[in-house]
Amino acid sequence: MKFSLTESQAEIQQLANKILQEQVTEERLRNLDKQVSGERFDRDLWQQLASAGLLGVAIDESHGGMGFDYFSLSLLLEEVGRSVAAVPVVTSLAGAAMLLTEYASAELQQQWLPDVVNGQSILTVAFSEAMSTNDVTPHTVTATNNGSDYSLNGVKHYVPYAQHAAGIIVSAKISDDENVLVMIDPSQAGVTLDKLDTTTAEPQSKLTLANVMISSSQVLAVGEKANQAIQYGVNCLLTAYCNVQLGASEAALRMTAKYTSERKQFNTAIASFQAVAQRAADGYIDVECLRLCTQQAACLLSNKASDLESQRVINDAVTMAKIWAGDTGHRISYTAQHLHGGTGVDREYPLWRFCLLLRQMEFSMGSSQQHLTNLGDRIAEYSVSMA
Amino acid sequence: MDFHLTDKQCDLRDEFRGYFDTLMTPELVAELVGTPGEGGGPLYQAAMKKMGDDGYIALSWPEKFGGRGLSALEQYMFIEEVMRAGFPFPFLTTESVGPMLRDHASDRVRQEIVPGIVAGTCNVAIGYSEPEAGTDLASLKTRAVRDGDEWVINGQKMWTSLCHMADYVWLAARTDPDAPKHRGISMFILPTNAEGFSLSPVHTLGGVRTNATYYEDVRLPADALVGELNKGWKLITSQLNRERLALVNVGFFSQKYNVLVDWAQSTYLIDGRKIIDQPWVRTHFARIRSSLEALRLICYKLAWQMDSNELNMADASAAKVYGTELFVEIYRLAGEIIGQHSVLKRDSDDTNIGATIENLYRTASIITFGGGANEVQRDIIAAAGLWMPIGSRMS
Numbered sequence: 001m002k003f004s005l006t007e008s009q010a011e012i013q014q015l016a017n018k019i020l021q022e023q024v025t026e027e028r029l030r031n032l033d034k035q036v037s038g039e040r041f042d043r044d045l046w047q048q049l050a051s052a053g054l055l056g057v058a059i060d061e062s063h064g065g066m067g068f069d070y071f072s073l074s075l076l077l078e079e080v081g082r083s084v085a086a087v088p089v090v091t092s093l094a095g096a097a098m099l100l101t102e103y104a105s106a107e108l109q110q111q112w113l114p115d116v117v118n119g120q121s122i123l124t125v126a127f128s129e130a131m132s133t134n135d136v137t138p139h140t141v142t143a144t145n146n147g148s149d150y151s152l153n154g155v156k157h158y159v160p161y162a163q164h165a166a167g168i169i170v171s172a173k174i175s176d177d178e179n180v181l182v183m184i185d186p187s188q189a190g191v192t193l194d195k196l197d198t199t200t201a202e203p204q205s206k207l208t209l210a211n212v213m214i215s216s217s218q219v220l221a222v223g224e225k226a227n228q229a230i231q232y233g234v235n236c237l238l239t240a241y242c243n244v245q246l247g248a249s250e251a252a253l254r255m256t257a258k259y260t261s262e263r264k265q266f267n268t269a270i271a272s273f274q275a276v277a278q279r280a281a282d283g284y285i286d287v288e289c290l291r292l293c294t295q296q297a298a299c300l301l302s303n304k305a306s307d308l309e310s311q312r313v314i315n316d317a318v319t320m321a322k323i324w325a326g327d328t329g330h331r332i333s334y335t336a337q338h339l340h341g342g343t344g345v346d347r348e349y350p351l352w353r354f355c356l357l358l359r360q361m362e363f364s365m366g367s368s369q370q371h372l373t374n375l376g377d378r379i380a381e382y383s384v385s386m387a
Numbered sequence: 388m389d390f391h392l393t394d395k396q397c398d399l400r401d402e403f404r405g406y407f408d409t410l411m412t413p414e415l416v417a418e419l420v421g422t423p424g425e426g427g428g429p430l431y432q433a434a435m436k437k438m439g440d441d442g443y444i445a446l447s448w449p450e451k452f453g454g455r456g457l458s459a460l461e462q463y464m465f466i467e468e469v470m471r472a473g474f475p476f477p478f479l480t481t482e483s484v485g486p487m488l489r490d491h492a493s494d495r496v497r498q499e500i501v502p503g504i505v506a507g508t509c510n511v512a513i514g515y516s517e518p519e520a521g522t523d524l525a526s527l528k529t530r531a532v533r534d535g536d537e538w539v540i541n542g543q544k545m546w547t548s549l550c551h552m553a554d555y556v557w558l559a560a561r562t563d564p565d566a567p568k569h570r571g572i573s574m575f576i577l578p579t580n581a582e583g584f585s586l587s588p589v590h591t592l593g594g595v596r597t598n599a600t601y602y603e604d605v606r607l608p609a610d611a612l613v614g615e616l617n618k619g620w621k622l623i624t625s626q627l628n629r630e631r632l633a634l635v636n637v638g639f640f641s642q643k644y645n646v647l648v649d650w651a652q653s654t655y656l657i658d659g660r661k662i663i664d665q666p667w668v669r670t671h672f673a674r675i676r677s678s679l680e681a682l683r684l685i686c687y688k689l690a691w692q693m694d695s696n697e698l699n700m701a702d703a704s705a706a707k708v709y710g711t712e713l714f715v716e717i718y719r720l721a722g723e724i725i726g727q728h729s730v731l732k733r734d735s736d737d738t739n740i741g742a743t744i745e746n747l748y749r750t751a752s753i754i755t756f757g758g759g760a761n762e763v764q765r766d767i768i769a770a771a772g773l774w775m776p777i778g779s780r781m782s
Binding site: 385 | 388389390391392393396460637640641642644645648649652663664666668669670671672673674676677679680681683684685687688691692695701702705708709762764765766768769770772773774775776777778
C-alpha cells in the first residue's frame, strides 16, 4: 500500500495542471460557449497538449509517446476535469489509444498512434447502443463474415467526437458467442453520422452502419480476444469518466468553500454557519471516497494480469468507482449550486460548466444505479468478498 | 501508488488471522455472547493473558518495551483481524493510554503498570467524559488540588467504560481553574482501590455496561501525575487520530459481509427463490460492498499517512464521520436483507445471522457521537480540509 505519486507521475500531474490552469481561462471558455451548439472542442488546446507531449503519456516510445501506464494518463484526465477543458482525452486517449496499445497489430498501431501523439488524429470508440443495459456486449450492431472480411450493420449511440475523428473503434456481434472489434474510417461507404446535442455541448454522434465493409487489416480483435478487448476498453473508459469526475468534483467543491468564505449574509461569512460547513464537509468526504476508489481502479488497470480472479478484481474496482462517480458528482453539483445561491447558476460565474460536466459524466456509460445492479449480479455469482 | 499489500503484510495478516482462529474457541465465543462488546469473563481474561504470553498485546510498541515495532498500517491490520474475529480487545488501553504511560509516567508508575498492560493482566479505564463535558471535553470540572506531597481528587466522571473490571483509571482533571480551559488540565493515574473512589453501573441500549465514577477526596501520590502539569490536553489529543482510525476499522463488518452474502446465496424464500435472487437484495449488497470498499481505502490511506507523517486532521475526521455513519446505514441495509429475523436476539436456527445484526445495530448507536460528535468532526473537515471559517464554535 502506497498513496504517493512517483517522481515521474508528479511531474506529469504538475505539467498537466500548469498548462490547463494557465490556458483554460474564463475568457477562453466563454469563446467556446459561443460556438455552435454541440461543437464544444478546443482544437488549439489539443495542439498545446500535444506539443507538451501529454497526448502520448501512455503511448509507447516507439510511436513518439512517453511510454507510461494508464495511471499516468489518469492524472491528465483528472486535470482536464478540474479545468472543464473541451478536449477528447477520454475517448481518444483513454479509450481508443489504450485499446490500440493493448490489442492492435503492430501495423494498426503504427498507422494510428504516432498521429494521436502529435495531435494530428483524434480517434474515438463506439461501444454504446440504444436501450442497452450494459456497454460490454454489442447487441444490435452485427458483423457478417464474408471470407476474411466483415460487413457491419446497425446503430451505435453517443459516440464522442465522431465528427472530428479520423478513426472509430466499433464493437460488433458476429454470433451469440462471438464478437469482433474493428477500426473504421468515418468516410467509408455506408457510414452516417448524425449529430447529438449533449448537455455539455461536447460533440457526439449517432453512428449508423449500413453494409460497411471491413478488411482484415481493420480488425483489432476477434472472438475471445475481442471480448477481453471490449471489457478492457470499457474499463478504461469508465475509469476515465471517474478521473474527469474527480477533478471536476474537487474543483466545484473548492470553489464552493472559497465562495462561502467570502460571501456575507447577516453580517457574517456564510461558511461560518454550521449548516453550510456541514454540507461542504459531506462533499469533502464524497470526493475522498471517489478519489480513492478511482485511483485504485486506475492502478489496477495498469497491472497486466489476465487470470479470472485478477480480471474480476479489476472489473469490480472499476464498477465501484463508477458508482461513486455518479453519486459524488450528483451530490457535489447540487451542494455547490445550493451553497452558491443565485451566483451558482449565473453564467457569468464559472460554476455552471462544472455542473453540466458532472451530470454528463454521471450518466456516461451507466448511472450509479445501473452499476449497482451489475455489481449486485456479480455478488450473487461470486460474492465479491472482503479480504 | 500501490493498492496491494506487500508479501510481508500478507504474511502478517495470515499470522494474525491464524492466531485468532485458534484463540477464539467455541467456549470463549459463547462467553462473549453473554458480555457483548466488553469481555471480562474468566475465559476472556485467560485469553488476554495468553495474548500477553504470546507477545500479541503491544505489537506496535518498540521491541525494548516488549512489542514488535509494527507500523501504523500493520497495527491497523492487526485491529482489523481482532475485529474480524470479534474479540473485545482493549485497544484504547494498549494503543492510547499504554504508550502515554510508557513515555510520560514517573518511573514508579511505569514499572508498576506498563508490564501488566503488555502482559494482558492490567486493565485501565479512561476517565475523560463528565456529566457536563462531552464533545466539549476541555470544559471538564473534576479537580486535582496539590496538598503537600499528594494530589486530592474531587469530581465525577461519566461513561467510564470497563471501569468495573479495571485496576486503574486514566484520569483527566483540572489543575489550574484560572487558565484558559485547554491549558489547565493534567493527567493522572488513579488506582480503582483508592479510598474515596466509587462507581455505579450504567446499562446502555446496546447491552454494554458502562459506569459513572465518583471521586471524593481521593489522595494520590505526587508522582501519579503523568506528563507535565497543565499539559494534559496535548496528551489527550496526541492519540485521537489513532483512536478515530480504530473506531471505524473496516474489520467490524468485512467478515460479516462475507457471511451474509454466503447466507443469502444459500437460503431459500418460501416461494422457492433464494434470498439473493431478489433484485433489491442485490442492490443492497452492492451498496454495502461499494461503501465498504471506500471505507477500506480511507482507513488504509490514513494508516499510511500516519507512517509517512503526512496525516491531515481533516482526513482523520472524514474517516470518523464516514465510517460511523456507514456502519449505522449498513446495519439497516443488512437488517432489511435478513428481514424480521434481524430483530431476534437468538436465532431459532444455527446461523445466528439475525442475532448478529440485532446486537450490532444496538451497539452502533454510540459511534456517531462517541469519540467526538460528528458535527464537530465536520467542522474540523470544513476548517482543516476546506479552509472555511467556522466561527467561534470550537474555542
